[in-house]
Amino acid sequence: MGLFKNFVSQTRKPEGFLGKLMVNGMNSGHAKLADWGMSALDGVSADCIAELGCGGGRNARELMKRYPQAVLTALDYSEVSVEKTKKTNKKAVEAGRCRVIQGDVSSLPFDDGTFDLVTAFETVYFWPRLEKCFKEIARVVKPGGSFLICNESDGTDAATLKYTAIIDGMNYYTPEQLTDALRTAGFSQIRTRHYPDKPWITVLAEK
Numbered sequence: 001m002g003l004f005k006n007f008v009s010q011t012r013k014p015e016g017f018l019g020k021l022m023v024n025g026m027n028s029g030h031a032k033l034a035d036w037g038m039s040a041l042d043g044v045s046a047d048c049i050a051e052l053g054c055g056g057g058r059n060a061r062e063l064m065k066r067y068p069q070a071v072l073t074a075l076d077y078s079e080v081s082v083e084k085t086k087k088t089n090k091k092a093v094e095a096g097r098c099r100v101i102q103g104d105v106s107s108l109p110f111d112d113g114t115f116d117l118v119t120a121f122e123t124v125y126f127w128p129r130l131e132k133c134f135k136e137i138a139r140v141v142k143p144g145g146s147f148l149i150c151n152e153s154d155g156t157d158a159a160t161l162k163y164t165a166i167i168d169g170m171n172y173y174t175p176e177q178l179t180d181a182l183r184t185a186g187f188s189q190i191r192t193r194h195y196p197d198k199p200w201i202t203v204l205a206e207k
């Protein structure tokens with residue numbers, strides 16, 4: 001594998017030295033997108049949050065600032081991401097307010113109806129069998145709870161679509177495709193937003 005392909009493929013599952021570089025870069029590189037994405041949560045209350053595909057853990061930290069009373073579980077299948085998220089949220093982990101778990105979104109290690117809010121920033125591209133993963137999320141969300149997806153690609157922009165040819169197992173989705181998959185998984189009240197001059201999207205769904 002060439003160095004460029006190897007490096008960009010670290011977005012799918014950060015591993016080793018390049019993976020460590022990637023998670024550091026994601027924390028700063030995705031900050032503006034994630035902050036805009038979190039503004040979709042205005043009016044959404046949550047005491048128990050799951051942040052899936054947490055990468056370097058910066059969004060877990062920001063969610064805990066946005067919801068100062070909440071406890072948060074961050075999950076990622078990459079050991080590198082899990083370790084970085086623990087470091088980024090060291091104080092909250094030590095205080096018992098944040099737990100960081102290594103696990104796969106397609107088989108979540110949580111009881112039914114655990115969370116008020118589940119979030120997924122820049123990660124659904126890599127999830128195997130999207131509808132099955134969305135059904136898993138529907139299972140662990142409380143009735144009336146919310147699921148937020150935030151992506152930098154709206155599934156049509158050429159600049160990011162080229163990565164599907166480089167990164168194995170990566171898929172981009174339009175807001176319509178995400179909406180259909182969410183509805184099939186049991187979500188409703190699905191609201192999509194598009195950033196004014198970028199292909200960034202949010203999809204917020206209720207169970």
Ligand SMILES: C[S@@+](CC[C@H](N)C(=O)[O-])C[C@H]1O[C@@H](n2cnc3c(N)ncnc32)[C@H](O)[C@@H]1O
Nearest residue numbers: 013026053055076077078104105121122123126
């Ligand atoms: C591009 S990074 C985004 C990280 C972070 N959410 C952000 O916005 O900066 C994608 C992350 O999703 C994780 N991921 C991808 N597929 C996953 C799965 N099936 N289960 C758990 N984590 C997954 C990867 O390990 C990686 O840390």
